[in-house]
Amino acid sequence: MTEEKKTPILRIRSLTKQYDNSQRVILPRIDLDVYPEDFLCILGPSGCGKSTLIRCIAGFEDYEGTIESNGRIVKKPGTDRIMVFQDFNQLFPWKTVVNNITYALKASGMADKKARIAKAEKYLKKVNLFDYKDYYPHQLSGGMKQRVAIARGMALGSSIILMDEPFAALDAMTRNRMQSELLHIKEKESMTVVFITHNIQEAISLGNRIMVMSRNGEVKEHLYNTLEKPVTPATPGYGALWKHLNDLLTEERADDK
Amino acid sequence: MKKNIRLIAQILFVIAFLILWQILYSLQIWPPLLFPSPGMIAEAFVKAFTSKGLGPMILHSLRLLLIGLLLGVSVALLLSALSAINEVFAAIYNMIVSMFDLIPGIALIPVAILWLGIGDGAIIFMVFHSVVWPMSRSIINGFNSVPNIYLEVGQNIGLNRIRLILGVFIPAALPHIFSGLKVGWARAWRGLISAEMVFGGGTALGIGYYITDRRTNLDVAGIFATIIAIILIGLVVEYGIFMVIEKNTFSKWGMTR
Ligand SMILES: Nc1ncnc2c1ncn2[C@@H]1O[C@H](COP(=O)(O)OP(=O)(O)O)[C@@H](O)[C@H]1O
Ligand SMILES: [Mg+2]
Numbered sequence: 131m132t133e134e135k136k137t138p139i140l141r142i143r144s145l146t147k148q149y150d151n152s153q154r155v156i157l158p159r160i161d162l163d164v165y166p167e168d169f170l171c172i173l174g175p176s177g178c179g180k181s182t183l184i185r186c187i188a189g190f191e192d193y194e195g196t197i198e199s200n201g202r203i204v205k206k207p208g209t210d211r212i213m214v215f216q217d218f219n220q221l222f223p224w225k226t227v228v229n230n231i232t233y234a235l236k237a238s239g240m241a242d243k244k245a246r247i248a249k250a251e252k253y254l255k256k257v258n259l260f261d262y263k264d265y266y267p268h269q270l271s272g273g274m275k276q277r278v279a280i281a282r283g284m285a286l287g288s289s290i291i292l293m294d295e296p297f298a299a300l301d302a303m304t305r306n307r308m309q310s311e312l313l314h315i316k317e318k319e320s321m322t323v324v325f326i327t328h329n330i331q332e333a334i335s336l337g338n339r340i341m342v343m344s345r346n347g348e349v350k351e352h353l354y355n356t357l358e359k360p361v362t363p364a365t366p367g368y369g370a371l372w373k374h375l376n377d378l379l380t381e382e383r384a385d386d387k
Numbered sequence: 388m389k390k391n392i393r394l395i396a397q398i399l400f401v402i403a404f405l406i407l408w409q410i411l412y413s414l415q416i417w418p419p420l421l422f423p424s425p426g427m428i429a430e431a432f433v434k435a436f437t438s439k440g441l442g443p444m445i446l447h448s449l450r451l452l453l454i455g456l457l458l459g460v461s462v463a464l465l466l467s468a469l470s471a472i473n474e475v476f477a478a479i480y481n482m483i484v485s486m487f488d489l490i491p492g493i494a495l496i497p498v499a500i501l502w503l504g505i506g507d508g509a510i511i512f513m514v515f516h517s518v519v520w521p522m523s524r525s526i527i528n529g530f531n532s533v534p535n536i537y538l539e540v541g542q543n544i545g546l547n548r549i550r551l552i553l554g555v556f557i558p559a560a561l562p563h564i565f566s567g568l569k570v571g572w573a574r575a576w577r578g579l580i581s582a583e584m585v586f587g588g589g590t591a592l593g594i595g596y597y598i599t600d601r602r603t604n605l606d607v608a609g610i611f612a613t614i615i616a617i618i619l620i621g622l623v624v625e626y627g628i629f630m631v632i633e634k635n636t637f638s639k640w641g642m643t644r
Contacts, residue, residue, distance in 0.1 A: 190542075
């Protein structure tokens, strides 16, 4: 890999993870660097350890090895690494949309109430949900909830946004719209994203880097996605990249007995 | 539409019940002194408030109830919160709750009298006992069933332990807490009246005392009138207070199970 010499925002060395209640080593000595402005998509078969990896980065799990975020060892969750889950229930149902964000800002130490509201509204505009700011989460669609969660992460000014299949539970059309909206935001904001998916099209459309994990939790392949955004199936090179990734994933499945 | 039919059916039933009562009265099977007519009960009801001072008696009982309820809820919240933080404490507190919840309030009256004397203190003690254990049970249940994702989001946005309890555990467990409150209130209300009746005149205040007083005066209509007052108060609390709170909190948030 010939990345220019920037300092990684996220530096992972020999990350090993085994759950207390099981013999299986989920992640065997993973190394990974993520640089500012990266959009890293992680692809892998179901159960290979993608969520485990991102949860370790988020600070939700104990692990062996090192994970450094902005040069500091990750020991617990923090606002420098905000997680967007697949589960639509990641907003607090007892708070309105805007208050879900202002509450997070307050928790992270922003003292000025007016400034909190202004910031929350600014980011709600970015995800086109300003008109819904006084709604309660249960009044929103799944896609809208995910956009609020993304807005919350951005408003917190997290240096890395961690997304664990945030669009996987959405219908295809909404999912496509969310993808282009996310790309659009990414172009305008300086943000670093680690994005888990098991959808090849999604990885190609979003990522500038794509990492494929093998069934046993190793990094199988790590490549740069140089296709020009926005990527469509008609983009030159799309077919070849899709096939390459699909072959890698099929191998993993074929290895299954 | 459905709701209307139910309401009409209920009203018709009450009317039929009153008519039947009136017929039984007219047949003069029992002496009117022991079996008063609905009209006599209504009259006694009015008289209880206008000339016999039931109003202040009720207020006195409700005041003690409120004090005991607030004490019980606060202590239950505090101790349940502690058990959410500390596992050793949780183990001990769980045991205490299961044991003490088994003691009928009335069985504690002798102790209450010996410790606190006949009077308000003993009544408040009874109410407290009726509330604190079912409340604790519900709160602990509620805390245990808070979805993990809320806790992870809470940690992610930087909430510490105490703010996690106040800002996530309590609102997320509100439906449980509320059902505990309903159980607690119903028990407390009954416990309070029984206690006042047992004290019988020692304090000369409260609904329970009033009923006992009617009995000594052989005023059966007055007894029924008081019972109706007790039912009405229960209805006001159920529909006027609990339902309103429910509508404006977790029902509004889409959290009703
Ligand atoms: N809390 C846990 N305890 C024990 N095993 C777990 C736990 N969470 C996940 N696993 C196991 O770890 C493996 C990887 O899971 P996961 O990281 O969720 O995979 P993916 O997100 O790639 O589908 C699976 O075999 C799963 O059963
Ligand atoms: Mg997963």
